[in-house]
Amino acid sequence: MVAVxxxxxxxxxxxxxxxxxxxxxxSVLEKENYQTVSSRELAKREKLTPAQVRKDLSFFGSFxxxxxxxxxxxxxxxxxxxxxxxxxxxxxxxxxxNIGSALVGYKEFLRQGFRIKVIFDNDQRKIGSNHKGIKVSxxxxxxxxxxxxxxxxxxxxxxxxxxxxxxxxxxxxxxxxILNFAPLNLKxxxxxxxRNENMSMELEYLSFALKNLxxxxxxxx
Amino acid sequence: MVAVxxxxxxxxxxxxxxxxxxxxxxSVLEKENYQTVSSRELAKREKLTPAQVRKDLSFFGSFxxxxxxxxxxxxxxxxxxxxxxxxxxxxxxxxxxNIGSALVGYKEFLRQGFRIKVIFDNDQRKIGSNHKGIKVSxxxxxxxxxxxxxxxxxxxxxxxxxxxxxxxxxxxxxxxxILNFAPLNLKxxxxxxxRNENMSMELEYLSFALKNLxxxxxxxx
Numbered sequence: 001m002v003a004v005x006x007x008x009x010x011x012x013x014x015x016x017x018x019x020x021x022x023x024x025x026x027s028v029l030e031k032e033n034y035q036t037v038s039s040r041e042l043a044k045r046e047k048l049t050p051a052q053v054r055k056d057l058s059f060f061g062s063f064x065x066x067x068x069x070x071x072x073x074x075x076x077x078x079x080x081x082x083x084x085x086x087x088x089x090x091x092x093x094x095x096x097x098n099i100g101s102a103l104v105g106y107k108e109f110l111r112q113g114f115r116i117k118v119i120f121d122n123d124q125r126k127i128g129s130n131h132k133g134i135k136v137s138x139x140x141x142x143x144x145x146x147x148x149x150x151x152x153x154x155x156x157x158x159x160x161x162x163x164x165x166x167x168x169x170x171x172x173x174x175x176x177x178i179l180n181f182a183p184l185n186l187k188x189x190x191x192x193x194x195r196n197e198n199m200s201m202e203l204e205y206l207s208f209a210l211k212n213l214x215x216x217x218x219x220x221x
Numbered sequence: 222m223v224a225v226x227x228x229x230x231x232x233x234x235x236x237x238x239x240x241x242x243x244x245x246x247x248s249v250l251e252k253e254n255y256q257t258v259s260s261r262e263l264a265k266r267e268k269l270t271p272a273q274v275r276k277d278l279s280f281f282g283s284f285x286x287x288x289x290x291x292x293x294x295x296x297x298x299x300x301x302x303x304x305x306x307x308x309x310x311x312x313x314x315x316x317x318x319n320i321g322s323a324l325v326g327y328k329e330f331l332r333q334g335f336r337i338k339v340i341f342d343n344d345q346r347k348i349g350s351n352h353k354g355i356k357v358s359x360x361x362x363x364x365x366x367x368x369x370x371x372x373x374x375x376x377x378x379x380x381x382x383x384x385x386x387x388x389x390x391x392x393x394x395x396x397x398x399i400l401n402f403a404p405l406n407l408k409x410x411x412x413x414x415x416r417n418e419n420m421s422m423e424l425e426y427l428s429f430a431l432k433n434l435x436x437x438x439x440x441x442x
Binding site for chain 1: 232234237238240241242244245246249266267303304305306310312318319320322323324325326327329330332333334335373374397398399400404405406414416417418419420421422423424425426427428429430431432433434
């Protein structure tokens with residue numbers, strides 16, 4: 001797999017997102033016992049154009065066979081490797097409120113190789129308690145515990161008011177990848193990858209659509 | 222507010238997303254008692270260019286004053302109206318497993334005007350129980366309950382294996398906006414707005430970044 005390390009320096013956010021989508025569709029196709037899949041079928045399932053699919057996949061070194069398409073399992077494996085899903089990642093979760101508790105029980109994470117190894121909270125009633133087999137640690141020991149557990153990705157599920165302080169400590173501990181559920185824009189140094197998961201933004205998209213785009217008043221590109 | 226109904230027919234998904242981001246930043250600025258904000262400051266807080274900010278806001282009929290910038294509260298109100306946040310939306314949640322339960326307690330939804338009014342499940346042990354003051358209804362009564370409660374947006378938090386069947390019933394009940402947490406691509410008619418919330422996709426972005434983009438090997442556009 002040459003992929004990105006092979007010289008190409010820029011990859012767009014939307015390409016990475018499409019790779020995740022291909023990975024999902026290929027997983028479904030694999031379960032449905034498909035051996036091969038055409039760029040047309042992949043495109044249809046993702047609402048993309050076949051040309052876009054072929055371009056994406058050739059960019060990553062995968063070429064379908066005319067008339068046969070792409071081998072499902074092999075392509076899934078390849079894309080999984082590109083996405084870093086062929087290994088287990090050590091994840092820490094900070095905050096076990098509503099969202100945090102749900103994430104601990106979210107089986108999809110582990111299925112993709114994201115293993116929540118440590119959980120932190122600052123609530124004395126929660127510290128020491130057990131969530132799906134993981135003991136809740138005191139956030140006071142954050143830096144040390146992140147290092148000792150070789151944590152690579154941190155998930156932030158704390159109230160917005162304290163999120164920036166906590167992220168500053170996470171960055172100090174050398175973490176380079178953060179998934180943030182707190183509804184605010186966190187500041188991190190340029191060498192730290194930060195993704196925001198904002199569930200009400202998707203609802204806003206829907207309210208926007210309901211308000212503005214029904215009855216032929218407009219469309220979303 | 223002329224906005225989209227005023228003749229412009231196409232608006233991109235990314236523009237709607239940026240409006241949500243402006244709305245968030247303006248909410249923070251309002252709390253911090255800012256009266257006005259420059260396009261430069263808005264751009265900085267959202268990692269956009271000032272030109273992009275000015276373009277977006279002028280598209281929606283808002284013009285800053287040179288040297289003074291945009292009035293924070295007024296602009297927030299305007300964008301809130303465009304996004305449909307100046308009213309309460311009736312939301313139904315289907316599925317009270319890990320994710321569903323977390324969503325019921327997610328205060329941000331209600332703060333933005335998204336009120337979970339009905340909850341459905343198919344588990345007899347859950348039906349009739351109370352989640353944050355909302356009684357869990359039997360999914361058998363889905364269509365009738367959606368109509369009687371004037372539900373406008375449905376949130377799907379059921380296992381992937383049953384999600385499509387449930388969405389088909391939701392569509393039959395006349396619902397035009399769906400937020401899906403199940404990890405699969407749902408099929409809906411073209412007049413139904415569907416958004417997917419896939420939490421492991423954001424983690425995949427991070428694993429991709431950690432795997433491919435560190436040590437100067439590449440950057441994300």
